[in-house]
Amino acid sequence: MDQAIEKVLAIIWSPFNALEALIAEYLPGQEVAALIAYGVYVLIILAGGFMAIGSRNLVRAMLGLVLTFLGVAGLYMLLASPFLAFMQVLIYVGAVCVLIFFAIMLTRNTNEGEESKLPGIGSAIYGLFAFVLPLLVLGPLIVLNVPKLATVQYEETQTKLLGQGLMTDDVFSFELISIILLVAMAGAVFLAWRRRPSDSEASR
Amino acid sequence: MTTTLTLFLLVSLLLISIGLAGLVTRRTLVGMLISVELMLNGAGLAIVAAAKCTPASEVHGQLAALFVMGLAAAEATLVLAMILVVQRRFGKVTLDEVSIIRSSPAKGPH
Missing domain, CATH: 1.20.5 (Single alpha-helices involved in coiled-coils or other helix-helix interfaces)
Incomplete structure (x- = not known):
């Protein structure tokens, strides 16, 4: 019985193992694969984030939020912290998003709510400032200062x-x-x- | 020369600035709640990355991120209750409408 289960599992996992072997063959070292995974997760996070703040439909905004949460969970996996990744999915996607959905539904704020109008020009300019200012102030700080004190350790927590x-x-x-x-x-x-x-x- | 920590911190910075922009542009309380959750996520990611990629204790960093998640859940609960109260009292959750702090509005729906 156990052997049968193992065989089934092996069949299920075989495409993933083949993919892993393929990546290991074509990409020297793990670094490149990690970078590709990082890029994919960042794309997911950015798409979800802009969907979350830009969508005129609050249910779609919440779906973008779910996308961002999943991308951040992937980044936690890349940081070799699987427990946090599971907690991220469990708490944020499972609990917080359900709460937000309740909030959306209880205020009946879905399609023709107040959010369906585009923000005014003044509010849009403020939003642009709020987006650019932290990037301009903190971004150079991070890029210039961080490498001096960073040492990478990649053991799983x-x-x-x-x-x-x-x-x-x-x-x-x-x-x-x-x-x-x-x-x-x-x-x-x-x-x-x-x-x-x-x-x-x-x-x- | 970039290191891993720089990459992760840049992502969390992006999350925080996206959330801040959403906080400014959104009109309703629910949209602002979504933006705040984005920012909290960026904070958690920054904490975990900083604890993992520096000689600091990674256990403490991850536990701090767990506490951030717990705070986010508590905050979402409270904000949901507040949104309910505001909706019941003003009939709307847009911020432009909800600018009265007086204990009993002159001609409220109640």
């Missing part, structure tokens, strides 16, 4: 170490984030509580 860190060094921030989540949940319930008119009259 052990999830076990992350768990140990959560329980030992970072236990205080762990507790803090649980309290923050609890408070946020309670606050959200409190804010969205719709008091019925009969209740408020009865309590008076």
Whole structure:
């Protein structure tokens, strides 16, 4: 039984293995393959990002956001941090995007909402400034200063170490984030509580 | 001469500036929420890349990114509740309409 499963898995994986062998044959070293993967992920992120901020339909904007999240998850994989990549998909794509979808649907802000109009010329100019200014200020800073202190280490981060860190060094921030989540949940319930008119009259 | 860290930091910088541009140009609260999520994603990516590609402790960096994700989830929850309240009270979630901070608007829908 186990052998049969292994055979099926081997058949499923064989195209990927062949692709890997092909890349290894034509591209000397892993660096180039990593660079290509990086380029693909960056393209995905950029396309998703511009879709997220530019689309006149908020549901499409949310789909662009999902695309960006998936691209960033791919970059986490490239950084040899698989746990973070899974958390990215789980938390952002799974939870945050569902929340945003709820927000879109509850405000009925899909097709003919306020976002369907193009932004005014002043707002567009502000947006251009907001896009260019961080790039102009921080971009040269990154390009000029970072290589002096960067050393690359490409071992995969052990999830076990992350768990140990959560329980030992970072236990205080762990507790803090649980309290923050609890408070946020309670606050959200409190804010969205719709008091019925009969209740408020009865309590008076 | 570029290194890996530079490449990743440039991507996170791009994410942050895209998010900032969206924050400025969007008209509704939901669109601004989407832009803020983009910026938070860029911040997390920058933290992880900086922790992975420098001698700093990578475990601490990844845990910090996890906390950023948790904060983003909490923030999205709260913003959803706020959007609900604003929608119920003003009937709209455009920022131009929602500029009254007074406790009871003179002629609100309630």
